[in-house]
Amino acid sequence: xxxxxxxxxxxxxxxxxxxxxxxxVIFLAPIYWIASTAFKPxxxxxxxxxxVVFQPEISPFVKLFTKRSxxxxxxSPEEYAAAPWWxxxxxxxxxxxxxxxxxxxxxxxxxxxxxxxxxxAITSTVLAVGMGTFTAYGFSRFKVKGEAxxxxxxxxxxxxxxxxxxxxxxxxxxxxxxNDTHVGLIxxxxxxxxxxxxxxxxxxMDEIPKEYEEAALVDGYTRMExxxxxxxxxxxTGIAATAVFCFITAWNEYAFALIMTNRRAQTAPPFxxxxxxxxxxxxxxxxxxxxxxxLPVAIFTFLLRNHLLRGMSFGAIRK
Amino acid sequence: MATTMITTLDRSSRAAARGLSDISIRxxxxxxxxxxxxxxxxxxxxYSLGYSxxxxxxxxxxxxxxxxxxxxRDLLNDPFVWNNFAITAKYVIISVAGQLFVGFGVAMLLxxxxxxxGLLTTLLLxxxxxxxAVVGLFWKLLYDPSWGVINYFLGLGNFExxxxxxxxxxxxxxTDIWMWSPFVMLLxxxxxxxxxxxxxxxxxxxxxxxxxxxxxxxxxxVAPILMIAVIFRTMEAFKTFDLAYILTxxxxxxxxxxxxxxxxxxxxxxxxxxxxxxxxxxxxxxxxNIYVKYLNKVKER
Numbered sequence: 001x002x003x004x005x006x007x008x009x010x011x012x013x014x015x016x017x018x019x020x021x022x023x024x025v026i027f028l029a030p031i032y033w034i035a036s037t038a039f040k041p042x043x044x045x046x047x048x049x050x051x052v053v054f055q056p057e058i059s060p061f062v063k064l065f066t067k068r069s070x071x072x073x074x075x076s077p078e079e080y081a082a083a084p085w086w087x088x089x090x091x092x093x094x095x096x097x098x099x100x101x102x103x104x105x106x107x108x109x110x111x112x113x114x115x116x117x118x119x120x121a122i123t124s125t126v127l128a129v130g131m132g133t134f135t136a137y138g139f140s141r142f143k144v145k146g147e148a149x150x151x152x153x154x155x156x157x158x159x160x161x162x163x164x165x166x167x168x169x170x171x172x173x174x175x176x177x178x179n180d181t182h183v184g185l186i187x188x189x190x191x192x193x194x195x196x197x198x199x200x201x202x203x204x205m206d207e208i209p210k211e212y213e214e215a216a217l218v219d220g221y222t223r224m225e226x227x228x229x230x231x232x233x234x235x236x237t238g239i240a241a242t243a244v245f246c247f248i249t250a251w252n253e254y255a256f257a258l259i260m261t262n263r264r265a266q267t268a269p270p271f272x273x274x275x276x277x278x279x280x281x282x283x284x285x286x287x288x289x290x291x292x293x294x295l296p297v298a299i300f301t302f303l304l305r306n307h308l309l310r311g312m313s314f315g316a317i318r319k
Numbered sequence: 320m321a322t323t324m325i326t327t328l329d330r331s332s333r334a335a336a337r338g339l340s341d342i343s344i345r346x347x348x349x350x351x352x353x354x355x356x357x358x359x360x361x362x363x364x365x366y367s368l369g370y371s372x373x374x375x376x377x378x379x380x381x382x383x384x385x386x387x388x389x390x391x392r393d394l395l396n397d398p399f400v401w402n403n404f405a406i407t408a409k410y411v412i413i414s415v416a417g418q419l420f421v422g423f424g425v426a427m428l429l430x431x432x433x434x435x436x437g438l439l440t441t442l443l444l445x446x447x448x449x450x451x452a453v454v455g456l457f458w459k460l461l462y463d464p465s466w467g468v469i470n471y472f473l474g475l476g477n478f479e480x481x482x483x484x485x486x487x488x489x490x491x492x493x494t495d496i497w498m499w500s501p502f503v504m505l506l507x508x509x510x511x512x513x514x515x516x517x518x519x520x521x522x523x524x525x526x527x528x529x530x531x532x533x534x535x536x537x538x539x540x541v542a543p544i545l546m547i548a549v550i551f552r553t554m555e556a557f558k559t560f561d562l563a564y565i566l567t568x569x570x571x572x573x574x575x576x577x578x579x580x581x582x583x584x585x586x587x588x589x590x591x592x593x594x595x596x597x598x599x600x601x602x603x604x605x606x607x608n609i610y611v612k613y614l615n616k617v618k619e620r
Contacts, residue, residue, distance in 0.1 A: 050466070161576055188359070194352060312502060
């Protein structure tokens with residue numbers, strides 16, 4: 001009897017393993033598809049049946065970063081031979097890279113948007129995690145009047161739909177000239193992430209035994225010294241995890257960026273979809289832009305894998 | 320759980336006598352954050368509360384006229400706005416139910432000894448970490464009726480996902496299910512792994528069938544954590560903007576956030592949109608309140 005049960009359990013297990021693999025493939029297929037489209041020649045991006053096997057190309061990435069124009073006739077052999085490799089791959093697609101009067105390559109809108117995303121996400125993360133760490137320590141170690149209400153207040157600011165907050169912020173920013181500025185978005189993202197950072201960091205702070213600091217206080221440290229020399233190093237993992245979460249949130253944010261920026265401080269999320277609008281889009285270029293944009297998040301997800309549960313539940317569930 | 324570790328503030332303690340007192344450190348650490356959030360989250364809301372009683376339009380220089388509760392009255396009597404709420408409710412129900420089903424199902428599959436389980440779990444979690452706007456964009460590529468891979472692999476011919484008024488909302492919900500089932504899966508896995516093994520052993524000794532074991536042991540013990548997932552996802556789905564806005568412009572898929580965005584930034588009915596924002600705000604705060612109360616209840620156990 002026992003043997004029968006075991007073999008049927010092994011059978012169930014095998015079925016489950018196959019099912020898990022199938023599910024994983026289905027879940028990853030959309031991501032794989034966008035990543036593979038980023039390396040396709042343009043004429044293979046939208047074929048029927050879909051092209052699965054192809055010679056990968058780097059040209060979508062070259063096109064992503066440069067301004068191009070259609071060529072009426074192919075380049076002369078001399079022109080082609082004189083061109084660097086990255087210009088040749090554009091020639092191969094029947095286009096040429098636009099240059100200004102001095103022969104300087106003209107950049108597309110993408111690099112500046114990518115840079116804006118980096119600047120805004122990194123700065124707002126540093127601010128939100130910095131302030132959040134102090135505040136979390138305050139809530140974790142000291143008696144605060146109305147602590148539960150204050151923490152609820154802090155959390156509720158995060159729960160508001162972005163558009164609700166964006167309407168008054170847009171009017172206020174317009175009044176003080178912060179529309180379409182880096183500072184404007186940095187402030188918004190800092191406020192947005194601050195509540196998250198306080199909640200998550202409070203959980204990490206609560207886990208550091210207060211005896212550590214008390215021992216330091218007995219040894220003659222001031223509370224500040226104990227915080228910087230004992231608590232912060234202990235909280236390093238938590239701070240890093242919180243920072244990565246804040247970075248991803250700011251990096252991915254769309255609604256505020258759409259409403260508050262249009263060019264100078266525009267980040268990648270509103271920019272990338274806006275390329276689809278006009279005429280026949282070159283999906284390989286859009287896929288390349290998407291791929292580069294998603295890559296940091298994919299890497300961070302792997303680094304964060306042990307903290308995902310905690311971060312995604314606002315610290316409500318810990319393992 | 321270590322939620323309340325409070326050091327009592329003892330002014331006369333040796334530590335407090337050196338450097339800053341504990342009270343000033345506490346204030347120094349907490350007050351700036353609270354002030355920052357008041358200035359950048361609460362003050363704007365007060366500002367827009369004021370505008371919600373006016374006919375202000377941000378696109379003109381005309382001064383705002385006080386109209387009392389007119390905006391609220393108009394909105395609550397506007398069948399189109401109610402329709403947007405109905406669409407949103409439908410969307411929330413479909414996508415959260417789908418996520419619960421898929422997420423919990425996959426978690427049940429994963430909750431056993433599987434080679435490379437950690438790697439597979441992390442890979443499965445990838446979709447929820449991505450930008451909703453960009454996910455919307457590349458699902459547009461997948462959904463394309465003439466050359467999209469979804470139609471090709473499902474053999475659906477030129478099926479219209481996003482341009483068909485009847486289908487658009489389901490297509491958005493399907494993308495949302497793809498993106499957020501991993502979240503339910505993640506929470507479910509935590510819940511499932513916390514079920515004590517001896518309960519299953521006891522059930523096996525009693526020769527309990529798999530259905531009995533599932534409904535009497537697994538489900539009741541995982542329910543609290545599933546509830547957290549459901550409330551959390553309900554809140555987020557209610558707020559959905561990016562995904563639906565990018566995927567489709569069908570009026571049948573116009574969620575309340577999209578209506579709000581259009582009212583505020585395309586029609587420039589600033590005063591009225593502030594009033595609608597307040598109606599949405601009150602709804603979200605109500606859900607958040609339920610969520611936090613529930614969270615505290617779960618934590619206490």
